[in-house]
Amino acid sequence: MTTTAVSSGAQDAGFEDATYRKVSWRLVPFLLLCYVVAYLDRVNVGFAKLQMLNDLQFSETIYGLGAGIFFIGYFIFEVPSNVILHKVGARIWIARIMITWGLISAAMMFVTTPMMFYVLRFLLGVAEAGFFPGIILYLTYWYPASRRGRTTTYFMTAIALSGVIGGPLSGWLMQSFDGHNGWSGWQWMFLVEGIPSILVGLWVLAYLDDRITHAKWLTDDEKALLQRNIANEDQHKEDPPVAQVLSSPRVWLMSAIYFSFVMGLYGVSFWLPTIIKQTGVKGALDVGLLTAIPYGCAVIGMILFARSADRRGERRWHIAIPALAGAVGLVLSVQWHSDTTMAMVALTIATIGILTTLPLFWSLPTSFLAGTGAAAGIALINSLGNLAGFLSPYAVGWLKDMTQSTDSGMYLLAVCMVVGAALTLSVPARMVNQKKD
Numbered sequence: 001m002t003t004t005a006v007s008s009g010a011q012d013a014g015f016e017d018a019t020y021r022k023v024s025w026r027l028v029p030f031l032l033l034c035y036v037v038a039y040l041d042r043v044n045v046g047f048a049k050l051q052m053l054n055d056l057q058f059s060e061t062i063y064g065l066g067a068g069i070f071f072i073g074y075f076i077f078e079v080p081s082n083v084i085l086h087k088v089g090a091r092i093w094i095a096r097i098m099i100t101w102g103l104i105s106a107a108m109m110f111v112t113t114p115m116m117f118y119v120l121r122f123l124l125g126v127a128e129a130g131f132f133p134g135i136i137l138y139l140t141y142w143y144p145a146s147r148r149g150r151t152t153t154y155f156m157t158a159i160a161l162s163g164v165i166g167g168p169l170s171g172w173l174m175q176s177f178d179g180h181n182g183w184s185g186w187q188w189m190f191l192v193e194g195i196p197s198i199l200v201g202l203w204v205l206a207y208l209d210d211r212i213t214h215a216k217w218l219t220d221d222e223k224a225l226l227q228r229n230i231a232n233e234d235q236h237k238e239d240p241p242v243a244q245v246l247s248s249p250r251v252w253l254m255s256a257i258y259f260s261f262v263m264g265l266y267g268v269s270f271w272l273p274t275i276i277k278q279t280g281v282k283g284a285l286d287v288g289l290l291t292a293i294p295y296g297c298a299v300i301g302m303i304l305f306a307r308s309a310d311r312r313g314e315r316r317w318h319i320a321i322p323a324l325a326g327a328v329g330l331v332l333s334v335q336w337h338s339d340t341t342m343a344m345v346a347l348t349i350a351t352i353g354i355l356t357t358l359p360l361f362w363s364l365p366t367s368f369l370a371g372t373g374a375a376a377g378i379a380l381i382n383s384l385g386n387l388a389g390f391l392s393p394y395a396v397g398w399l400k401d402m403t404q405s406t407d408s409g410m411y412l413l414a415v416c417m418v419v420g421a422a423l424t425l426s427v428p429a430r431m432v433n434q435k436k437d
Contacts, residue, residue: 016229019222023142026217028154030207031135034098035158037196038131040166041105041124044193046273047170048108048186050284055184058114064397066117068266068390073125075390078383079246079376081130082137086375089210090138094131098201101127106194109187133382136362137375141211142226144233146310149363153306156359159265160302160351163295167273169193171288185284245377253423254365254377258385260420261361264326264354266392267413268294272347275333275406279340293344294351301352302359309360315367315432316424319360323421326353330414334407354417361424367432388416 045067053063085093104124111117135155143151173192174185209215212226245251272294273287281287301322309318329350336342365381366374396409 015221016225019218019225020143020147022218022222023226024151024154026215027139027142028151031138031155032158032161034094034200034204035132035135035155036162036165037193037200038098038101038128039159039162040169040193041101041128041197044105044166044170044189045108045121046269047167047174047284047288048189050273050277050287051174051178051184051186052111055186056112056117058117060397060401061394062114062117064394066114066121067393067397069118070121070125070128071386071388071390073122073127074129075125075383075387077126077129078133078386079379082133082375082379085130085134086137090134090141091204091208091210094134094138094208095201095204097128097131097134098197098204101131102194102197102199102201103127104194105197106191108190108194109183129383130379133375133378136366136378136382140366140374141230144229145363145367146313148366149310149315149360150303150306152362153302153359156355157299157302159358160295160298160355163269163272163351164292164299166193167288167291167295168285169288171283171285174284246380248377250368251365251377251380252384253427254381255384257364257420257423257427258361258381259388260416260423261323261354261357262385262388263392263416264323264330264350264413264420265358266389267330267396267409268347268351268354272351275337275343275347275410276340278406279337279343281340290344294348295355297348298352298355302356305356306360309363313433314429315360315363316427316429319357319364319424320421322353322356322360323417323424324353326350326357327414327417327421329353330410330417334410337407357417357420364424364427364432 049063049067052058053060058066081093081097101124104120104127108120108124111120136152139148139151139155170189170193173189176185177183177188177192178185180188212218212223212230215223218226272291276287276290281290305318305322309315312318326349329346329348329352332346333343333350336346362378365377392413395412396406399409399412400406402408
């Protein structure tokens with residue numbers, strides 16, 4: 001009788017693992033592709049800077065404000081966008097987001113004045129609002145918390161992969177197409193890199209399923225298993241009114257943690273090409289190829305830490321340790337800025353640390369929020385956190401104009417990563433640590 005029970009349990013576990021593998025192979029590669037093209041459109045302004053500032057006579061402060069103003073639009077429309085997604089379904093809304101931001105990103109090629117730069121960056125933020133928290137919310141429809149750490153990380157390796165792909169691609173486009181048809185290299189880059197978002201957005205309409213029940217590629221038994229696991233978990237989560245979520249101290253703590261980490265993320269994302277160029281590297285393509293190295297290493301770091309976090313059922317230290325490593329890397333990048341090789345080592349450590357914190361962070365708020373509360377809470381955390389995307393490039397740009405160096409900016413970002421680590425460790429372990437059954 002015992003043998004039968006063990007055998008039955010093993011079969012059930014095997015069926016469950018096989019079902020989640022099937023879901024992951026269906027969803028994660030596609031969502032990763034969506035995020036790669038999204039992130040490419042978001043940060044390619046960091047490469048455009050290498051030519052735009054000279055062509056258009058923009059100061060570092062103008063660039064920093066334009067790079068950051070994206071996040072003002074993003075902030076204003078984030079919560080409404082995610083609540084709409086929860087109501088109308090991910091398929092239609094994510095497609096809408098991707099198509100509109102692809103069109104606006106391509107339109108960046110027509111920028112001639114600071115005001116046009118600011119307006120289009122703002123509109124790009126409005127268009128993209130709700131995309132990332134929408135995907136995070138969408139994953140909660142399919143995966144319980146015990147399986148979401150690794151899944152979210154696979155999806156968020158897109159940040160690193162967009163750096164691996166986008167760096168060389170942006171550098172090559174700017175260098176090879178410069179002067180063709182009377183357009184500068186940065187104009188060609190915005191045009192060419194905006195098109196994939198439109199095409200993938202149309203693909204979303206045909207490929208994504210809003211809910212488990214809509215998935216024709218799953219059997220009835222597989223659907224029942226997935227729904228049962230989500231229902232069991234949701235019983236222990238909160239689904240408070242939106243107003244209550246927006247005033248929750250826990251949600252605001254999560255926002256503060258995320259804000260700290262995003263300061264580091266966009267400081268690196270927007271300024272990495274500039275920092276590499278300052279070490280003595282010439283040519284847009286060479287800069288692009290070198291930026292791929294930190295991001296490529298970050299993919300490996302992100303996956304290894306996520307696997308460890310899911311296996312151990314531990315979240316806080318798996319977030320805090322990479323955050324501290326990111327801070328150390330940023331400080332070392334300043335100390336070694338005159339040596340390209342050592343600077344690249346430091347920037348690689350910083351990028352691995354910063355990018356590893358982000359997907360694992362999202363296991364914290366999704367461990368206690370569900371339903372419309374989750375839609376609003378995730379969106380609020382993401383929108384407040386991403387205000388750092390406005391402040392970070394602007395602050396680094398302003399400090400660079402004041403000091404003629406990026407050193408003080410990197411120190412600022414390092415402090416932010418330390419603060420984020422400390423706040424993460426202040427979260428009660430019992431609230432966020434959860435082992436797989």
